[in-house]
Amino acid sequence: MNKAKIAVIGSSSMDLVVTSKKRPGAGETVLGESFKTVPGGKGANQAVAAARLGAEVYMIGRVGDDSYGEEIIANFKKNGVRTEYVEPVTGIESGTAHIILAEGDNSIVVVKGANDYVTPDYVERMSSFLQTCDLVMIQQEVPEETVAYAAKRCSEMNVPLLLNPAPAREISNEVVDLATYLTPNEHESAVLFNGLPPKEALKAFPNKVLITEGEQGVRYFDGEKEVLVPSFKVEVVDTTGAGDTFNAAFGVAVAESKEMQESIRFANRAASLSVTGFGAQGGMPTREEVERRLSE
Ligand code: RIB
Numbered sequence: 001m002n003k004a005k006i007a008v009i010g011s012s013s014m015d016l017v018v019t020s021k022k023r024p025g026a027g028e029t030v031l032g033e034s035f036k037t038v039p040g041g042k043g044a045n046q047a048v049a050a051a052r053l054g055a056e057v058y059m060i061g062r063v064g065d066d067s068y069g070e071e072i073i074a075n076f077k078k079n080g081v082r083t084e085y086v087e088p089v090t091g092i093e094s095g096t097a098h099i100i101l102a103e104g105d106n107s108i109v110v111v112k113g114a115n116d117y118v119t120p121d122y123v124e125r126m127s128s129f130l131q132t133c134d135l136v137m138i139q140q141e142v143p144e145e146t147v148a149y150a151a152k153r154c155s156e157m158n159v160p161l162l163l164n165p166a167p168a169r170e171i172s173n174e175v176v177d178l179a180t181y182l183t184p185n186e187h188e189s190a191v192l193f194n195g196l197p198p199k200e201a202l203k204a205f206p207n208k209v210l211i212t213e214g215e216q217g218v219r220y221f222d223g224e225k226e227v228l229v230p231s232f233k234v235e236v237v238d239t240t241g242a243g244d245t246f247n248a249a250f251g252v253a254v255a256e257s258k259e260m261q262e263s264i265r266f267a268n269r270a271a272s273l274s275v276t277g278f279g280a281q282g283g284m285p286t287r288e289e290v291e292r293r294l295s296e
Contacts, residue, residue, distance in 0.1 A: 004255030006050050007133045009060040009123060009150050010043015011115040011141030012076075012086070013095035014068040015240070015280055023102040032100075038279035039075040040097050041115070042139040042166060045241045045280045049248030050137075051080045053270065054287040055255065058082040058133070060126050061142075062114040064094035069114070079281075085126055089114040095141070099240060106240050110141060110167070118142040120149035131157045135255040137247065139164045147171070151178035160254070164247045165192050176205075181254070183247055185212045202226055207260055212246060218264050229264040232272035232293075241280030246271035249290070269294050 020032040039048075043061055051057040059081050063069030065088045072094060076083045095113040099106050123130075123146060130136055136154050138147055138161065147163065151174075154161040160180040165171060168184075168191040176182065176192070182205070184192050189211050193201040198211050202221040210220045217230040249270035253263035270290045277283025285293075 001256065004055040004134045004252055005058075005132065006055045006251060006255055007058045007060055007085075007126070007130055007136045008043050008047040008050070009118065009136060009138045009142065009146070010046065011041040011095055011112065011118070011139065012039075012044035012059065012061045012063055012072045013041030013097045013110065013113075013115070013141075014038075014072065015040030015097045015099055017099045017101060017240075017279065020100060020102045023100055023107060036279070038282065039072055040241070040280040041072075041095055042141050042164065042244055043115075044072065044076070045244035045284075046137055046139065046164070046248040046251070047076065047081045048079045048281050049241075049245045049270070049274070049284045050252050052284050052286050053249055053252045053290065055252045056082070058085055058129070060085045060118070060123065060130075062087055062089050062117040062122070064088065064092050064114040065090050066093055068094035068096070075281075085129070089117045092117065101238060101240070104236070106238070108240075112141060115141055116143060118146055120146050122146075123150050123153065127153050127157070130154065130159060133159055135160050135162060135251050137162045137164070137251050139166055139247075140169055141167070144169065148175050151175045154178070162247065162251045162254075164243070166243060168192070180208065181250070182209045183212060183250065184209070185214070185243065199226065210250070210264065212243060218246070218268060220260065220264070222260065227261065229261060229268060231268045234272045234276050236275045237283065238278050239275050241284065242271045242275050244280065245274035245284050266290060266294065
Protein backbone atom coordinates (compact mmCIF):
# COMPACT_ATOMS: atom_id res chain seq x y z
CA MET A 1 0.00 0.00 0.00
CA ASN A 2 1.25 3.51 -0.85
CA LYS A 3 1.82 5.82 2.09
CA ALA A 4 -0.82 8.53 2.48
CA LYS A 5 0.68 11.95 1.74
CA ILE A 6 -0.55 14.47 4.31
CA ALA A 7 0.18 18.17 4.86
CA VAL A 8 -0.53 19.60 8.30
CA ILE A 9 -1.05 23.36 8.35
CA GLY A 10 -0.86 24.41 11.98
CA SER A 11 0.81 25.32 15.20
CA SER A 12 4.05 24.03 16.71
CA SER A 13 4.74 24.86 20.33
CA MET A 14 6.74 23.95 23.37
CA ASP A 15 4.55 22.62 26.17
CA LEU A 16 5.58 23.74 29.67
CA VAL A 17 3.87 21.17 31.87
CA VAL A 18 3.34 21.36 35.61
CA THR A 19 1.82 18.47 37.54
CA SER A 20 -0.03 19.29 40.72
CA LYS A 21 -2.47 17.49 43.04
CA LYS A 22 -4.76 20.48 43.05
CA ARG A 23 -5.66 22.99 40.35
CA PRO A 24 -5.27 26.52 41.76
CA GLY A 25 -8.39 28.69 41.82
CA ALA A 26 -8.32 32.42 41.05
CA GLY A 27 -5.92 34.20 43.40
CA GLU A 28 -4.69 30.91 44.88
CA THR A 29 -1.12 29.51 44.98
CA VAL A 30 -0.56 25.76 45.30
CA LEU A 31 2.65 23.70 45.44
CA GLY A 32 3.19 21.60 42.32
CA GLU A 33 5.03 18.28 41.99
CA SER A 34 6.99 18.41 38.73
CA PHE A 35 7.81 20.57 35.73
CA LYS A 36 8.73 19.31 32.26
CA THR A 37 9.20 20.84 28.83
CA VAL A 38 7.95 18.69 25.93
CA PRO A 39 7.09 19.35 22.26
CA GLY A 40 3.44 20.13 21.54
CA GLY A 41 1.08 22.39 19.62
CA LYS A 42 -1.98 20.93 17.95
CA GLY A 43 -0.54 21.03 14.45
CA ALA A 44 2.80 19.53 15.44
CA ASN A 45 1.09 16.85 17.52
CA GLN A 46 -1.09 15.85 14.60
CA ALA A 47 1.89 15.77 12.26
CA VAL A 48 3.95 13.58 14.62
CA ALA A 49 1.01 11.24 15.28
CA ALA A 50 0.31 10.82 11.55
CA ALA A 51 3.99 10.11 10.84
CA ARG A 52 4.11 7.45 13.59
CA LEU A 53 1.02 5.92 11.99
CA GLY A 54 2.86 5.49 8.71
CA ALA A 55 1.92 8.55 6.61
CA GLU A 56 4.33 10.73 4.64
CA VAL A 57 3.81 13.97 6.55
CA TYR A 58 4.79 17.56 5.75
CA MET A 59 4.46 20.27 8.38
CA ILE A 60 3.42 23.70 7.10
CA GLY A 61 4.17 25.97 10.05
CA ARG A 62 6.38 28.56 11.70
CA VAL A 63 8.65 28.55 14.73
CA GLY A 64 10.47 31.36 16.52
CA ASP A 65 14.17 32.07 16.05
CA ASP A 66 14.85 30.76 19.57
CA SER A 67 16.06 27.52 21.13
CA TYR A 68 12.48 26.19 21.37
CA GLY A 69 12.22 26.62 17.60
CA GLU A 70 15.35 24.52 17.11
CA GLU A 71 14.04 21.84 19.47
CA ILE A 72 10.67 21.77 17.70
CA ILE A 73 12.33 21.24 14.31
CA ALA A 74 14.67 18.57 15.73
CA ASN A 75 11.65 16.78 17.17
CA PHE A 76 9.90 16.77 13.77
CA LYS A 77 12.98 15.26 12.17
CA LYS A 78 13.29 12.61 14.91
CA ASN A 79 9.70 11.59 14.20
CA GLY A 80 10.06 11.52 10.42
CA VAL A 81 8.00 14.67 9.74
CA ARG A 82 9.27 16.67 6.75
CA THR A 83 10.29 20.23 7.68
CA GLU A 84 11.12 21.95 4.40
CA TYR A 85 7.95 24.08 4.80
CA VAL A 86 8.68 25.12 8.40
CA GLU A 87 10.30 28.56 8.44
CA PRO A 88 11.55 30.41 11.56
CA VAL A 89 10.20 33.95 12.07
CA THR A 90 12.97 36.46 12.81
CA GLY A 91 12.66 38.27 16.14
CA ILE A 92 9.59 36.31 17.27
CA GLU A 93 9.38 33.67 19.98
CA SER A 94 8.08 30.14 19.37
CA GLY A 95 4.57 29.27 20.48
CA THR A 96 4.25 27.97 24.03
CA ALA A 97 1.50 26.14 25.89
CA HIS A 98 1.34 26.46 29.66
CA ILE A 99 -0.26 23.30 30.96
CA ILE A 100 -1.42 22.27 34.42
CA LEU A 101 -2.09 18.56 34.91
CA ALA A 102 -4.23 18.20 38.00
CA GLU A 103 -7.22 16.20 39.24
CA GLY A 104 -7.13 13.85 36.24
CA ASP A 105 -7.28 16.47 33.48
CA ASN A 106 -5.40 19.37 31.95
CA SER A 107 -5.91 23.15 31.72
CA ILE A 108 -3.97 24.97 29.01
CA VAL A 109 -3.07 28.56 28.17
CA VAL A 110 -1.57 28.91 24.69
CA VAL A 111 0.64 31.83 23.65
CA LYS A 112 0.70 31.61 19.85
CA GLY A 113 4.00 33.41 19.15
CA ALA A 114 5.32 32.43 15.71
CA ASN A 115 2.15 30.44 14.99
CA ASP A 116 0.44 33.73 14.22
CA TYR A 117 2.74 33.97 11.19
CA VAL A 118 1.12 30.97 9.51
CA THR A 119 -0.75 33.44 7.31
CA PRO A 120 -2.93 33.03 4.20
CA ASP A 121 0.11 34.24 2.21
CA TYR A 122 2.25 31.52 3.70
CA VAL A 123 -0.35 28.92 2.73
CA GLU A 124 -0.57 30.36 -0.77
CA ARG A 125 3.20 29.97 -1.18
CA MET A 126 2.79 26.25 -0.44
CA SER A 127 -0.34 25.76 -2.52
CA SER A 128 1.23 23.99 -5.50
CA PHE A 129 2.66 21.49 -3.00
CA LEU A 130 -0.68 21.15 -1.16
CA GLN A 131 -2.26 20.17 -4.45
CA THR A 132 -0.15 17.00 -4.51
CA CYS A 133 -1.40 15.79 -1.10
CA ASP A 134 -4.05 13.17 -0.33
CA LEU A 135 -5.26 15.21 2.63
CA VAL A 136 -4.64 18.55 4.33
CA MET A 137 -5.20 18.88 8.07
CA ILE A 138 -5.65 22.16 9.96
CA GLN A 139 -6.65 23.30 13.48
CA GLN A 140 -7.37 26.64 15.16
CA GLU A 141 -4.11 27.70 16.80
CA VAL A 142 -3.32 29.64 13.62
CA PRO A 143 -5.18 32.79 12.49
CA GLU A 144 -8.84 32.48 11.57
CA GLU A 145 -8.24 33.93 8.10
CA THR A 146 -5.62 31.24 7.45
CA VAL A 147 -8.16 28.51 8.17
CA ALA A 148 -10.66 30.20 5.86
CA TYR A 149 -8.04 30.59 3.13
CA ALA A 150 -6.86 26.99 3.40
CA ALA A 151 -10.46 25.79 3.19
CA LYS A 152 -11.05 27.84 0.04
CA ARG A 153 -7.81 26.76 -1.67
CA CYS A 154 -8.19 23.08 -0.78
CA SER A 155 -11.70 23.11 -2.16
CA GLU A 156 -10.55 24.83 -5.38
CA MET A 157 -7.74 22.29 -5.77
CA ASN A 158 -10.01 19.39 -4.87
CA VAL A 159 -7.84 18.30 -1.94
CA PRO A 160 -9.82 16.95 1.06
CA LEU A 161 -9.52 19.08 4.20
CA LEU A 162 -9.83 17.79 7.76
CA LEU A 163 -10.59 20.78 9.99
CA ASN A 164 -10.19 20.13 13.71
CA PRO A 165 -12.00 23.15 15.20
CA ALA A 166 -9.86 23.30 18.35
CA PRO A 167 -9.57 25.43 20.36
CA ALA A 168 -13.19 26.49 19.97
CA ARG A 169 -14.11 29.62 18.03
CA GLU A 170 -16.93 30.56 15.67
CA ILE A 171 -16.44 29.59 12.02
CA SER A 172 -18.33 30.95 9.03
CA ASN A 173 -20.90 28.72 7.32
CA GLU A 174 -18.80 28.97 4.18
CA VAL A 175 -15.77 27.39 5.87
CA VAL A 176 -17.95 24.68 7.39
CA ASP A 177 -19.28 23.92 3.92
CA LEU A 178 -15.82 23.87 2.32
CA ALA A 179 -14.24 21.47 4.84
CA THR A 180 -14.46 17.78 4.05
CA TYR A 181 -14.43 16.66 7.70
CA LEU A 182 -14.97 18.56 10.97
CA THR A 183 -14.08 16.99 14.29
CA PRO A 184 -15.35 19.11 17.22
CA ASN A 185 -15.71 17.87 20.75
CA GLU A 186 -19.05 18.60 22.42
CA HIS A 187 -18.03 22.07 23.60
CA GLU A 188 -16.52 23.00 20.22
CA SER A 189 -19.65 21.72 18.49
CA ALA A 190 -21.84 24.04 20.58
CA VAL A 191 -19.64 27.03 19.64
CA LEU A 192 -19.36 25.99 16.00
CA PHE A 193 -23.08 25.40 15.48
CA ASN A 194 -24.41 28.21 17.65
CA GLY A 195 -25.77 25.97 20.39
CA LEU A 196 -27.51 23.59 17.96
CA PRO A 197 -28.08 20.25 19.78
CA PRO A 198 -25.40 17.72 18.72
CA LYS A 199 -28.01 15.40 17.15
CA GLU A 200 -29.16 18.14 14.80
CA ALA A 201 -25.62 19.24 13.96
CA LEU A 202 -24.70 15.67 13.04
CA LYS A 203 -27.82 15.21 10.94
CA ALA A 204 -27.17 18.45 9.06
CA PHE A 205 -23.72 17.20 7.97
CA PRO A 206 -23.83 13.46 7.29
CA ASN A 207 -20.43 11.72 7.07
CA LYS A 208 -18.72 15.07 7.60
CA VAL A 209 -19.13 16.16 11.23
CA LEU A 210 -17.71 13.79 13.84
CA ILE A 211 -18.35 14.77 17.45
CA THR A 212 -15.76 13.38 19.84
CA GLU A 213 -17.18 12.54 23.26
CA GLY A 214 -14.05 11.48 25.17
CA GLU A 215 -14.50 8.18 27.00
CA GLN A 216 -17.87 7.63 25.29
CA GLY A 217 -16.49 7.50 21.77
CA VAL A 218 -17.22 9.37 18.55
CA ARG A 219 -20.58 10.08 16.95
CA TYR A 220 -21.53 10.83 13.35
CA PHE A 221 -24.59 10.56 11.09
CA ASP A 222 -24.17 8.11 8.23
CA GLY A 223 -27.01 9.50 6.07
CA GLU A 224 -29.63 7.21 7.61
CA LYS A 225 -28.84 6.94 11.29
CA GLU A 226 -26.60 8.27 14.06
CA VAL A 227 -23.65 5.99 14.77
CA LEU A 228 -21.60 5.91 17.99
CA VAL A 229 -18.19 4.30 17.58
CA PRO A 230 -17.14 3.47 21.16
CA SER A 231 -13.72 4.30 22.55
CA PHE A 232 -11.37 1.81 24.27
CA LYS A 233 -10.83 1.63 28.03
CA VAL A 234 -7.27 2.31 29.23
CA GLU A 235 -5.32 3.51 32.29
CA VAL A 236 -5.05 7.27 31.77
CA VAL A 237 -1.71 8.99 32.48
CA ASP A 238 -2.20 12.24 30.53
CA THR A 239 -5.08 13.17 28.22
CA THR A 240 -3.10 15.96 26.48
CA GLY A 241 -2.85 15.22 22.76
CA ALA A 242 -5.62 12.59 22.66
CA GLY A 243 -7.71 14.73 20.32
CA ASP A 244 -4.68 15.36 18.12
CA THR A 245 -3.95 11.64 17.91
CA PHE A 246 -7.59 10.97 17.03
CA ASN A 247 -7.48 13.53 14.23
CA ALA A 248 -4.18 12.29 12.84
CA ALA A 249 -5.25 8.65 12.88
CA PHE A 250 -8.61 9.44 11.34
CA GLY A 251 -6.82 11.51 8.68
CA VAL A 252 -4.37 8.72 7.88
CA ALA A 253 -7.18 6.18 7.61
CA VAL A 254 -9.43 8.24 5.31
CA ALA A 255 -6.43 9.26 3.21
CA GLU A 256 -5.87 5.52 2.74
CA SER A 257 -9.51 5.32 1.57
CA LYS A 258 -10.76 3.38 4.58
CA GLU A 259 -14.51 3.52 5.31
CA MET A 260 -15.82 6.03 7.85
CA GLN A 261 -16.58 3.59 10.66
CA GLU A 262 -13.33 1.67 10.26
CA SER A 263 -11.39 4.95 10.20
CA ILE A 264 -13.03 6.11 13.43
CA ARG A 265 -12.36 2.78 15.13
CA PHE A 266 -8.69 2.97 14.09
CA ALA A 267 -8.53 6.56 15.37
CA ASN A 268 -10.24 5.69 18.67
CA ARG A 269 -7.70 2.91 19.24
CA ALA A 270 -4.79 5.26 18.53
CA ALA A 271 -6.22 8.03 20.73
CA SER A 272 -6.83 5.66 23.63
CA LEU A 273 -3.20 4.49 23.49
CA SER A 274 -1.97 8.08 23.39
CA VAL A 275 -3.31 8.85 26.88
CA THR A 276 -1.20 6.10 28.45
CA GLY A 277 2.01 8.19 28.20
CA PHE A 278 3.08 11.58 29.57
CA GLY A 279 3.07 14.65 27.32
CA ALA A 280 1.07 15.35 24.19
CA GLN A 281 3.34 13.15 22.06
CA GLY A 282 4.66 10.77 24.74
CA GLY A 283 1.97 8.10 24.30
CA MET A 284 1.32 8.47 20.58
CA PRO A 285 1.42 4.96 19.15
CA THR A 286 3.06 3.51 16.05
CA ARG A 287 1.03 1.88 13.29
CA GLU A 288 2.12 -1.58 14.47
CA GLU A 289 0.90 -0.92 18.03
CA VAL A 290 -2.50 0.25 16.85
CA GLU A 291 -2.95 -2.69 14.50
CA ARG A 292 -1.82 -5.21 17.12
CA ARG A 293 -4.19 -3.80 19.74
CA LEU A 294 -7.08 -3.70 17.24
CA SER A 295 -6.59 -7.37 16.44
CA GLU A 296 -6.66 -8.47 20.14
O1 RIB B 1 -3.95 19.45 21.87
C1 RIB B 1 -2.94 19.48 22.81
C2 RIB B 1 -2.06 20.66 22.61
O2 RIB B 1 -2.80 21.81 22.83
C3 RIB B 1 -0.88 20.74 23.52
O3 RIB B 1 0.25 20.05 23.05
C4 RIB B 1 -0.64 22.22 23.64
O4 RIB B 1 0.41 22.68 22.87
C5 RIB B 1 -1.97 22.86 23.24
O5 RIB B 1 -1.83 23.70 22.21
